[in-house]
Structure formats: C-alpha cells, structure tokens
Amino acid sequence: MIRLSLLCQCLLVALLLTCLGSLLHGSGIVWAMLHGNQTLPALQLQLLLQLRLPRLLVAICSGMLLSSAGAAIQARFRNPLAEPGLLGIYSGAALAAALALSLGAGILPVSLAGFAGSLLTLWLIRLLASPNGNGSRLILSGVAISALLGSLLTLLITTLPDGALRSITFWLMGSFSNAEWPQAWLLLLATPLVWLGLFRQWRLLNALQLGEATAFHLGFDIRRGAWLVVCLASIAAGVVVSSCGMIGFVGLLAPHLTRLLTGSDARRLLLAAPLLGAWLTVSADWLARSLLAPAELPVGVITSLLGAPFFLWLLRREQESPRA
Amino acid sequence: MLELEQVSLQRAGKRLLWQVSLQAVPGELCVILGPNGAGKSTLLQVMSGYLRPDSGRVRLGGQDTVGLSAARLASLRAVVEQQTTVPSGWRVSELVAAGSYFAAPGQQAAAMAQALTLTDTSRLAQRRLDSLSGGEVQRAHLARALCQLLASTQPERYLLLDEATAALDFAIADSQMAQWRQLAQDLHIGVVAVVHDLNLALRHADRVLLLQDGCSIAFGRTADIMQQARLEAIYGIRLAELISPDAGIRAFVPHTTR
Numbered sequence: 295m296i297r298l299s300l301l302c303q304c305l306l307v308a309l310l311l312t313c314l315g316s317l318l319h320g321s322g323i324v325w326a327m328l329h330g331n332q333t334l335p336a337l338q339l340q341l342l343l344q345l346r347l348p349r350l351l352v353a354i355c356s357g358m359l360l361s362s363a364g365a366a367i368q369a370r371f372r373n374p375l376a377e378p379g380l381l382g383i384y385s386g387a388a389l390a391a392a393l394a395l396s397l398g399a400g401i402l403p404v405s406l407a408g409f410a411g412s413l414l415t416l417w418l419i420r421l422l423a424s425p426n427g428n429g430s431r432l433i434l435s436g437v438a439i440s441a442l443l444g445s446l447l448t449l450l451i452t453t454l455p456d457g458a459l460r461s462i463t464f465w466l467m468g469s470f471s472n473a474e475w476p477q478a479w480l481l482l483l484a485t486p487l488v489w490l491g492l493f494r495q496w497r498l499l500n501a502l503q504l505g506e507a508t509a510f511h512l513g514f515d516i517r518r519g520a521w522l523v524v525c526l527a528s529i530a531a532g533v534v535v536s537s538c539g540m541i542g543f544v545g546l547l548a549p550h551l552t553r554l555l556t557g558s559d560a561r562r563l564l565l566a567a568p569l570l571g572a573w574l575t576v577s578a579d580w581l582a583r584s585l586l587a588p589a590e591l592p593v594g595v596i597t598s599l600l601g602a603p604f605f606l607w608l609l610r611r612e613q614e615s616p617r618a
Numbered sequence: 619m620l621e622l623e624q625v626s627l628q629r630a631g632k633r634l635l636w637q638v639s640l641q642a643v644p645g646e647l648c649v650i651l652g653p654n655g656a657g658k659s660t661l662l663q664v665m666s667g668y669l670r671p672d673s674g675r676v677r678l679g680g681q682d683t684v685g686l687s688a689a690r691l692a693s694l695r696a697v698v699e700q701q702t703t704v705p706s707g708w709r710v711s712e713l714v715a716a717g718s719y720f721a722a723p724g725q726q727a728a729a730m731a732q733a734l735t736l737t738d739t740s741r742l743a744q745r746r747l748d749s750l751s752g753g754e755v756q757r758a759h760l761a762r763a764l765c766q767l768l769a770s771t772q773p774e775r776y777l778l779l780d781e782a783t784a785a786l787d788f789a790i791a792d793s794q795m796a797q798w799r800q801l802a803q804d805l806h807i808g809v810v811a812v813v814h815d816l817n818l819a820l821r822h823a824d825r826v827l828l829l830q831d832g833c834s835i836a837f838g839r840t841a842d843i844m845q846q847a848r849l850e851a852i853y854g855i856r857l858a859e860l861i862s863p864d865a866g867i868r869a870f871v872p873h874t875t876r
C-alpha cells in the first residue's frame with residue numbers, strides 16, 4: 295500500500311498534466327508561443343474559453359462524481375459489481391431525456407428532463423424498497439425498474455424520426471461535446487456537495503462492509519444513513535447522465551483501480567477515487583476528440599472499449615493472486 | 619443489569635420466543651444453551667436491540683432498549699455476530715478501529731490498544747484479515763467488540779457473543795471461553811454468549827439459560843441448571859455424565875448404543 299498523500303499527489307499531477315494537454319492540444323497556442331507570438335488570436339481564446347474549458351470542467355466533474363458515487367455504492371451494497379446506475383437511475387434519466395428530445399426540446403431542457411427522470415426513478419425505488427433498509431431487496435427492485443424503463447426507452451426510440459434518433463443515440467453513448475458553461479456550472483456546484491456528503495459517511499461505509507447487522511451494532515442508524523448514501527450516489531449519477539449522457543465503466547472501474555492502490559478503507563478510497571476517475575474521463579475525452587479528428591467519437595465508447603477489457607484483466611489478476 | 623422481562627416474539631405467524639426472562643450482571647459469563655432452532659440467536663438479537671420484541675421489555679443498565687438510538691445502544695453493548703464477514707483487504711487494526719468510530723477522538727487510540735492487548739492480537743494488528751486462521755479472525759472480531767465497550771463511558775456495559783466458538787477447534791474454543799469469563803471479571807462487563815457445547819458451558823459459565831422452542835426451561839447458576847435429566851429432556855437423547863474426580867471436571871456425552 296502506497297502512502298495516501300503521495301498517491302493523491304501523483305494522481306493530482308497526472309490529472310493536471312492531462313487537463314493541460316487536453317485543453318491545449320490542437321489549439322495552436324503552443325505553436326504560437328514557440329514562435330514567440332505574444333498575442334493570442336481572439337478566435338483561439340474564444341475556442342478555449344467557450345468550448346474547451348467548460349468541456350474540460352464537465353469531464354473532470356463527471357469523473358469525480360461517477361467514481362465517488364461508485365465507491366460509495368460498492369461499499370454500501372458490499373458488492374464490487376455495483377455502480378451508480380445500479381438502481382435504474384440511468385434508464386430513468388435516459389427515458390425522460392429521450393421523451394424530451396422526441397418533443398423537440400433543446401439541449402438544456404433535455405438535460406433537465408434527464409435529471410428529473412433520475413430523481414423520479416429514485417423516488418419510485420424508495421416506494422418499492424423495504425422499509426427496514428434491506429440492501430438486496432433494494433438492488434433487485436432497481437434491476438427490475440431498470441429493465442422496465444429500458445424497454446420503454448426502446449419502445450420510444452422505435453417511434454423517433456431520424457434526426458432525433460441520431461441525437462438520442464449520441465446522448466445514450468455519452469459525450470462531452472455538448473458541454474457548455476451551464477452544464478459546467480451545474481456540475482461544479484454538484485460535485486463538492488455530493489462528494490462532501492458521501493465523504494462524511496466514510497465510517498458508515500466502512501461499517502456496512504461488515505454487514506448491515508454489524509453496522510447497526512457498531513452504532514449506525516442503517517435506515518437513514520444507507521438511504522442517504524444511495525440518494526447522494528443516485529443524484530451524482532443523475533447529474534452526470536443528464537448533462538453528458540451515459541459514460542460507462544468509470545463508476546465501476548475507478549473505485550476498483552483505486553482499491554488496488556489504497557485498500558478498501560472508505561476514507562482513503564473516497565479521497566483518491568475522484569482524482570483517478572477525473573483522470574480517466576479527461577483522458578478518454580481527449581482520446582475521443584483526437585483519435586479520428588476532426589470527427590469525434592462518443593466518450594462513452596472509449597471508456598467502455600478500454601474499460602471492459604481492462605476490467606476483465608483486473609478480475610483475472612485478482613483471481614490468480616488473491617493475496618496480492 | 620441486562621434484563622429481559624417476559625419477552626415474546628413472532629415472525630410470519632411462527633412463535634420464536636415466548637415469555638423469556640433473564641438477568642445478566644456485570645462480571646459474569648451467562649450462557650444461552652439449547653438445541654438448534656430453540657431461538658438462541660433470536661434472543662441475542664432481541665438483547666442487542668436489533669430485533670424489537672412483540673411484548674415484554676429489554677433493559678440495558680435500567681434503560682429500555684426500545685427508545686434508544688443505535689449510537690446509544692452501541693455505548694451499552696457490543697456484539698460478535700454468528701457469521702462475521704471479512705471485507706477483502708482489511709487489516710486487523712482497521713477492523714478494531716471500527717469499534718471506536720463513536721468514541722471521543724482522544725479515547726480511540728487507547729481503547730484500540732487495550733482491546734488488542736486483551737485479546738492477544740497486538741502482533742496481528744498489521745496483518746490482513748484474509749490471511750488469518752479462523753481462530754485469529756474470531757479474536758480480531760472480539761477485539762473489535764471490546765474496543766467498542768472500552769471506548770464507551772457508560773458505567774454498565776455488555777458483550778453479546780453469538781456462537782462465537784462455532785468455527786473453532788475444541789482447545790481454542792475452551793481457551794476463548796475461559797478468556798471471556800476472565801474479561802467479564804477484569805473489566806466488570808456482563809458477557810452473554812450463545813454456545814452449542816454443553817461441556818464448555820459447564821466448565822466456564824456462571825449462569826445458564828436453557829431454551830427450548832422459544833421458551834425458557836430453566837435459568838440460574840450453572841451447577842443447579844445443568845442437571846442430567848433436564849438436559850436429556852431438552853435434547854431428546856440419553857446422556858452419560860462423566861466425572862474426573864482428580865481434575866474436578868464433569869462432562870456430558872451422548873449415551874447411545876452403536
């Protein structure tokens with residue numbers, strides 16, 4: 295196990311460097327500076343401030359939100375396969391957003407509809423889950439809701455005209471290309487709040503890993519605390535999915551990777567995972583933008599394309615050396 | 619005093635406990651004995667406040683558990699559960715620290731150190747739980763529960779153990795029970811343990827509660843309660859009592875012809 299502060303510093307440096315690279319890559323600024331041009335063309339500055347910067351901020355924030363929500367959800371349900379979208383939050387958001395798109399709404403209303411959809415799903419699950427805070431029933435309700443909403447979404451998509459179909463597909467695959475300042479501000483506001491809310495629960499999250507009964511015996515009000523964790527994680531998933539679509543695997547992969555470095559203590563995990571998650575999304579976005587430039591790939595494709603094989607390798611490695 | 623008064627509990631139309639009463643006092647080891655399905659673990663969960671009885675009262679140091687918050691309960695009693703889960707990658711020190719999450723910051727380190735010393739797990743503190751033997755894991759969980767009690771400022775505290783010897787070989791189980799009794803005396807805490815082994819109870823318990831089909835058959839001093847005829851009736855088999863006069867040890871074994 296590496297010392298936590300050292301690890302966080304390393305991650306922070308990696309994140310900053312990647313951010314800088316992603317921000318400046320192809321913008322002509324480095325070129326201009328190398329040639330001693332003191333004044334930046336106004337167009338370049340415009341590009342940086344109006345497109346690149348909000349996009350970068352959205353990527354950072356969604357990485358942080360998804361990975362801290364994933365870490366918390368995995369600890370709460372004692373399930374390494376859990377992720378923020380586990381309870382059908384993604385499906386609910388996607389359905390609501392698709393509905394808004396099919397009605398011809400613009401980007402911002404679609405985002406708002408998506409967020410409202412995720413909150414509605416959360417409320418629905420709250421109604422269905424057992425009152426005593428039983429985790430497995432909560433998961434199963436979520437899976438059923440997710441399947442139901444998913445099929446409704448498919449139904450809706452078959453009726454969409456071509457134009458709307460293209461934009462909903464792009465949205466479903468996840469992309470930062472629509473990111474503008476409004477989304478960036480929303481995420482900048484949500485990220486510290488959600489993270490702080492989750493981080494304050496690190497003791498509960500540790501205790502829950504020992505089982506729900508043990509957590510109660512250790513003095514935690516499971517019903518309230520565990521629901522708070524689920525709510526915060528779902529809100530994080532809802533905010534991200536409604537502003538940039540479904541970005542697969544980050545919420546699953548980042549906590550896993552971090553756990554390899556920090557162990558499963560929730561406090562260490564919640565400190566390091568957001569940095570790693572942000573680094574993942576920023577790198578993925580950079581790749582998505584530059585691989586086939588000037589064409590752009592959906593960032594969700596990159597995260598899943600690279601994340602899935604890597605995750606499989608990780609599983610194999612854990613199986614081979616359980617004591618590693 | 620930990621006091622159960624006429625506690626009854628039903629679940630899904632099935633009677634799990636029926637008017638069970640018990641008093642456990644600090645400084646003593648009280649053992650709950652009975653056949654499988656008698657309701658021993660359920661009774662312990664009622665004591666810990668995890669299950670709420672349908673009727674009857676549970677008092678911890680004079681306070682009714684029904685109105686108490688989880689945090690308040692945790693300062694009065696600690697529990698070692700029957701199936702203790704081991705999160706991957708945790709170290710013994712992290713597990714024991716979980717016992718002191720609610721303690722005042724100044725007391726945490728002292729409570730942890732004392733709990734590790736008392737359970738003889740200090741040298742395991744930096745080991746990973748999944749690299750330990752069953753007996754060592756059990757001791758680590760005991761240390762976690764003790765840490766919770768040591769960090770508490772309550773005058774009366776109780777340690778509840780649910781089949782905590784089930785996975786241990788008989789030598790370790792025996793030394794564990796001797797240790798619980800010692801801890802009860804040294805720390806002046808009440809220890810209540812669900813145990814399956816008649817002879818371990820006979821050797822170490824101060825008081826015994828015999829439970830059958832959710833009903834209390836007898837409760838009192840170990841020597842008074844553990845009578846051959848009564849045990850035969852509860853377990854439904856014939857027993858033979860073996861006595862080793864020079865060691866002063868009694869034991870019951872099944873008396874069946876093969």
